[in-house]
Amino acid sequence: MSFYAHFGQFETILTGRKSRIKLWAPFYGSSRKGKNMKKTNIRKPAKAALIAAFYVALTLLSQVMGLGFGTVQFRLSEALTILPAFTSAAIPGLALGCALANIASTLGPIDIVVGATATLLQAICTRALRNVQVKSIPLLSLLMPVVFNGIFIGAEIAFLTAGTQGFLAVFISTALTVGGEELLVCLTTALPLYKLIQSRPALQKIINE
Numbered sequence: 001m002s003f004y005a006h007f008g009q010f011e012t013i014l015t016g017r018k019s020r021i022k023l024w025a026p027f028y029g030s031s032r033k034g035k036n037m038k039k040t041n042i043r044k045p046a047k048a049a050l051i052a053a054f055y056v057a058l059t060l061l062s063q064v065m066g067l068g069f070g071t072v073q074f075r076l077s078e079a080l081t082i083l084p085a086f087t088s089a090a091i092p093g094l095a096l097g098c099a100l101a102n103i104a105s106t107l108g109p110i111d112i113v114v115g116a117t118a119t120l121l122q123a124i125c126t127r128a129l130r131n132v133q134v135k136s137i138p139l140l141s142l143l144m145p146v147v148f149n150g151i152f153i154g155a156e157i158a159f160l161t162a163g164t165q166g167f168l169a170v171f172i173s174t175a176l177t178v179g180g181e182e183l184l185v186c187l188t189t190a191l192p193l194y195k196l197i198q199s200r201p202a203l204q205k206i207i208n209e
Contacts, residue, residue: 046205048093057095058105069105071180072181077101079189081119081145081162082125086207091127096147110156118152138194142186149183152178 031051047053058077059068063157067074077097083090122144129140154175197204 023196031073035050044077044089048085048091048096051083051090051093052097052100055094059097059101063104064142068101069111073178074185076189078145078182079193080184081122081186082138082142082190082194083207084123085130085141085194086204088127091120091123094123107156107160109173110160114152114156118148122148136198137191142194143183145186146179146182148184149182150175155177168185 047107055077058080059075062068062073062075062077065074080090080094080097083094091134095116099116102112102115105115125144125148126138126141129144130138132140133137154171157174158167158171159177197207
């Protein structure tokens with residue numbers, strides 16, 4: 001018989017009631033909490049890595065159709081930009097996924113840095129604004145990829161291609177184009193994904209854990 005069982009019997013004799021569980025609950029609770037924290041610490045990096053892998057795969061799939069890089073883009077992977085509204089693991093996951101996917105970019109190494117930075121910032125803002133909702137839709141969160149990609153990618157392409165046309169003119173034109181494309185992607189992929197996850201509590205629980 002364990003020490004806790006012996007102590008419980010002794011306590012029962014003294015008090016006339018079984019209160020061992022109550023007495024040792026803080027210790028049992030701490031044990032459970034420690035195990036849960038370990039599981040959480042393992043799950044988050046694993047989840048981030050999985051999201052990164054999905055982002056890379058979907059970006060490369062988009063590139064097969066010629067829509068993964070350049071001024072005209074329709075990345076299927078941008079559907080995942082709504083995931084920070086459900087889990088913080090999506091923040092590093094999306095940034096890492098974008099950095100890895102952009103290794104194949106036709107714009108060169110600069111696209112790895114700029115793309116990953118834009119994705120990281122938009123993911124942080126998406127997470128922060130997730131509770132600002134219109135008819136149960138995190139509208140501002142959905143718009144973060146539009147804003148950051150328009151500004152960062154627009155500036156990147158303008159920097160690389162402006163030439164004699166002038167940076168500002170090319171930036172405004174490119175930012176509006178990229179932002180418009182991103183808005184289309186978010187409305188047709190990210191929004192449906194958000195609604196799908198919201199409508200399935202079991203799926204939402206898996207993502208949130």
